Amino acid sequence: MSRPLLAIIGAGPAGLIAAEHLAAVADVHIFDRMAAPARKFMLAGRGGLNLTHSEPLDRLLLRYRNAAPSLREAIRAFPPEALRAWADGLGAETFVGTSGRVFPKVMKASPLLRAWLTRLGGLGVTLHTRHDWAGWAEDGALRFNTADGEKRVTARATLLALGGASWPRLGADGSWMRFFDADEVAPFQPSNMGFHVAWSDHLRNRFAGQPLKRIAATFGGQTVRGEATIADWGIEGGVIYTLSAPIRDAITATGPVEITLDLRPDLPESALPLGGGGKSLSNLLRNAGLTPPAAALVQEARHAGVTLPLPKLIKALPIRLERPAGLERAISSAGGVRWGAVGRNFMLHRHPGVFAAGEMLDWEAPTGGYLLQGCLSSGVAAAEAMRNWLEQ
Numbered sequence: 001m002s003r004p005l006l007a008i009i010g011a012g013p014a015g016l017i018a019a020e021h022l023a024a025v026a027d028v029h030i031f032d033r034m035a036a037p038a039r040k041f042m043l044a045g046r047g048g049l050n051l052t053h054s055e056p057l058d059r060l061l062l063r064y065r066n067a068a069p070s071l072r073e074a075i076r077a078f079p080p081e082a083l084r085a086w087a088d089g090l091g092a093e094t095f096v097g098t099s100g101r102v103f104p105k106v107m108k109a110s111p112l113l114r115a116w117l118t119r120l121g122g123l124g125v126t127l128h129t130r131h132d133w134a135g136w137a138e139d140g141a142l143r144f145n146t147a148d149g150e151k152r153v154t155a156r157a158t159l160l161a162l163g164g165a166s167w168p169r170l171g172a173d174g175s176w177m178r179f180f181d182a183d184e185v186a187p188f189q190p191s192n193m194g195f196h197v198a199w200s201d202h203l204r205n206r207f208a209g210q211p212l213k214r215i216a217a218t219f220g221g222q223t224v225r226g227e228a229t230i231a232d233w234g235i236e237g238g239v240i241y242t243l244s245a246p247i248r249d250a251i252t253a254t255g256p257v258e259i260t261l262d263l264r265p266d267l268p269e270s271a272l273p274l275g276g277g278g279k280s281l282s283n284l285l286r287n288a289g290l291t292p293p294a295a296a297l298v299q300e301a302r303h304a305g306v307t308l309p310l311p312k313l314i315k316a317l318p319i320r321l322e323r324p325a326g327l328e329r330a331i332s333s334a335g336g337v338r339w340g341a342v343g344r345n346f347m348l349h350r351h352p353g354v355f356a357a358g359e360m361l362d363w364e365a366p367t368g369g370y371l372l373q374g375c376l377s378s379g380v381a382a383a384e385a386m387r388n389w390l391e392q
């Protein structure tokens with residue numbers, strides 16, 4: 001008996017891991033509009049591929065905010081330990097960094113991806129690049145635009161793993177939304193992004209691109225330690241990304257918000273070394289251990305008329321965030337296929353036999369490995385549900 005044909009559309013991490021789990025039971029074909037698979041995964045590896053996080057599962061699940069109940073089962077079934085074992089099995093041995101984040105020892109994505117694609121090839125999975133999914137034909141066949149014109153594929157079951165809408169030039173641009181009914185999808189919003197700030201010309205010209213190391217940022221009662229970077233349009237980087245979802249939601253609700261930066265989080269206010277070495281502000285800030293970009297932020301606040309005493313300014317420097325940066329610069333996106341449009345098995349209610357996984361589902365999480373963990377766990381869960389579907 002010939003094996004059933006399964007279509008997976010989207011060759012990112014969610015689609016690729018699903019293919020791996022389905023290859024034993026079906027003739028698996030992966031389609032992607034780009035010339036090469038997993039472009040975003042490759043980019044993710046450029047700054048150090050953060051595969052998952054080592055914190056306890058209950059804490060990890062909280063990172064998915066209100067999507068946690070929908071992702072819980074999938075993440076429990078393919079938790080961080082399983083992900084690490086899977087990466088190890090592909091020769092990408094992992095380690096836990098000081099922050100609890102998990103990385104492959106080589107830090108990059110390319111060796112892991114190469115081994116992964118070789119494994120998939122060995123399992124008989126076929127990858128079709130430059131196949132741009134264009135929705136369904138009247139008979140339910142999948143339509144693809146290719147260099148040779150339109151191709152139609154009839155599959156026993158389909159997994160959509162089309163990604164979100166950040167960094168659209170890497171393939172996932174969210175244009176698949178037009179094939180869904182309006183009530184099945186939530187509009188995309190940037191997630192893990194920077195925010196626009198009305199810097200003075202002086203700060204913009206002198207300090208754009210410079211890092212603010214070992215700082216803490218506070219918004220809405222949550223404080224995060226790490227780094228940020230001054231951009232000519234605003235501020236971005238780790239601490240900002242971690243707080244970005246509640247900040248974005250607050251700006252949407254009520255307009256620009258203020259966050260505070262602690263420029264010496266390792267010292268209490270009373271221990272700041274502010275004496276001696278001359279009385280100019282720049283000398284005082286240098287004595288207090290501030291780097292030039294951190295000192296420039298304090299000077300900027302003073303020039304803007306912020307009258308707080310210096311120790312307070314160093315420990316709780318107010319920064320007004322005007323609006324989020326756009327999807328094209330965001331690490332990830334919020335929005336996508338609503339949880340109400342899929343069952344617990346990730347199958348679309350309105351398209352029996354069609355499943356969805358990865359970032360195209362409506363969830364978001366901070367950076368820290370939670371994004372790939374969510375994509376890979378949902379890919380595995382959707383694959384298991386597809387196997388059950390085939391057996392029916």
Ligand SMILES: Cc1cc2nc3c(=O)[nH]c(=O)nc-3n(C[C@H](O)[C@H](O)[C@H](O)COP(=O)(O)OP(=O)(O)OC[C@H]3O[C@@H](n4cnc5c(N)ncnc54)[C@H](O)[C@@H]3O)c2cc1C
Pocket residue numbers: 009010011012013014015031032033034037038039040041043044045048049050051052131132133134161162163164166167170171172173174176330331332357358359360368369370371372373375
């Ligand atoms: C700069 C950067 C750094 C990152 N670093 C990390 C990190 O360190 N750790 C982490 O956990 N996450 C990181 N991420 C996020 C992570 O890469 C994504 O969450 C993940 O790749 C999403 O996987 P996915 O399979 O759901 O979608 P994607 O990886 O986006 O794959 C979707 C695929 O679908 C294809 N596609 C879309 N539409 C169509 C169509 N109509 N027809 C055919 N094909 C289509 C696309 O070409 C793409 O190949 C980073 C992201 C960025 C941008």
